[in-house]
Amino acid sequence: MRHRFHAICPYFAMFPETFVEKYLVFSKPGDLVFDPFSGRGTTGFQSLLSGRRAISSDLSAVAACISRAKMQAPPQRDIVMRLAELSDGFCEVDDAAHDDEFYKACFAHHTLRQLTYLRATLNWQNDIRDGFIAALILGRLHGESHKSSRYFSNRMPRTIATKPDYSVRWWSKYGYVAPERDVFQILKTEISYRFDTGRPEAVGEVVQADARQANGAFAHYKNEVKLVITSPPYLDTTHFAEDQWLRNWFLGGQARARKMPRGDDRHTSKAQYWKFLGEAWGGMKELLARESVVVVRIGGSKIDFEEAKNGVLNSLAAGLERDVSLRSASESEIIGGQLRSFRPSAAGTKREYDIVVNVN
Template sequence: MARFFATCFHPETYEQVRFLRANLNWREDRTDRFLAALCLGALHGESHRSPNYFSNRMPRTISTKPAYSVRWWNERGYIAPSRDAFAILRHMVDFRFRTPPPRSRGEVAESDARKAKIAFPHLEGRVTDIITSPPYLDTTNYREDQWLRLWFLGEPPTSTQARNDGRHYNKVTYWSFLTEAWEGISPLLASQVRIVVRIGGRRLTKEEMFDNLLQSLKQGTGRHVQSSDNGITTPIKRTQANSFRGAKASPAVEHDFCFILG
């Protein structure tokens, strides 16, 4: 891993990143949590296109594996840019506070959707709109794809595949998982609710997704459920990972469905 960090970050930038990692008390301090969120956004990305990334050239959406990254950078002669992480953070803070923050307030909870009532007890019976994108079937390993950001948050620097990361391989267990998720949010729902779901999966047709979403919503909430349309399909033309690898993008699609629960 030492070789990866030496190639991913300029030495001075790396020392700043390590300082921020060690000293931001993001779990307990709101200000530190805000700064840590900015750090996660700037930790890696297309540094050849923007001066606001700390790293060597890398996708901003995923953290590519260490050995592959080092090989890719060396083959192309890419060197980590010298970036002042503190100056970047000051610039990002200034940008966000040039206009007053919105009056509306939001809440974020580190929780399982199946335990939504425990996370948001004060919202019981009040939620009228839900927008969600559950893990796609057999598509994304979240811990593996975000290993560098997880390292910044205090975990060991490992990119090995982890179990229980939210990815499902079996169709039956996948739809059972979503049914349990709807059961978890059910106590929070108002008398009429709109649920928008963006979903995809290499081994699922659009018809399968629609039918199973409809049935899982009915089973999980015990409500009358109807769709507002047939769903909108969007091709995933060029992913950031494919851009980094130089590979031809796979012909994948994702779908947006809207359901009304009475």
């Protein structure tokens, strides 16, 4: 049975746990596995379930929150007790969202008050109980509420949040109204559901940090990483800060989506992209054991198979300053894809590539 922690929060451009399972054969129980682009924490969590040790990093607060919830989950009773405390202490707080056209259209009146109270109260960065509850909220914050009563918002994709002005126009055009949702009751049900498959005894370490800073963030694991399984941001595919803006808001970020400058997670220049990856691999070079394996799933509408192989190999050699050799490479078509699930005509990335590299 699939562990229910895996689906705590749907995430754009995520790989399944079967991808991790396939490549854990390059390690043995007790080995340290690292993911410098943690996303929703699949590599770290599946590694723990398989008897490995695990560390993960991601620059995104959303990714760090979700990954930490899976890899450092407290006992169920502690979370239930904390949720009861929060429910008993509920009160209205001042929040600009209460008077914002988008938020008033996105969430029912009482639902929004519950969310802004939790937003102001949860200490998700320092309390693992609060962190787990926050991760559950991120997973339920927006989605296809006309299909499932587990989502808090008006109709919206579950993997990314559409922009405020567009959302309001779309809801108004079709007469969609935010559903009445009791956040505390849904969270109570979610906790029970997620823990139905148990809680791993082992815990991992998650740091919110740029991949290029991993050597310093995990200095106490120097030369210990035997296996890296990761998927860097795809070339010119998504901008996580923009796409996850509503979840970022809940974690304390901006109340409105802002147009972001094109940064490291959405390069349009191939040269800049491979340079960034070289720097990212350099950020973990002090962590790798003498003989290790790096598994990279990569994609991008402008990258073909040969370029993916050469780009990963060359960037690893440059960043790690070690001998690297190709162990295997494969390609697959992205069937459906989350982007095309709500934008059927979107071009986007059609293929992705799995590159396995020996590091000596």
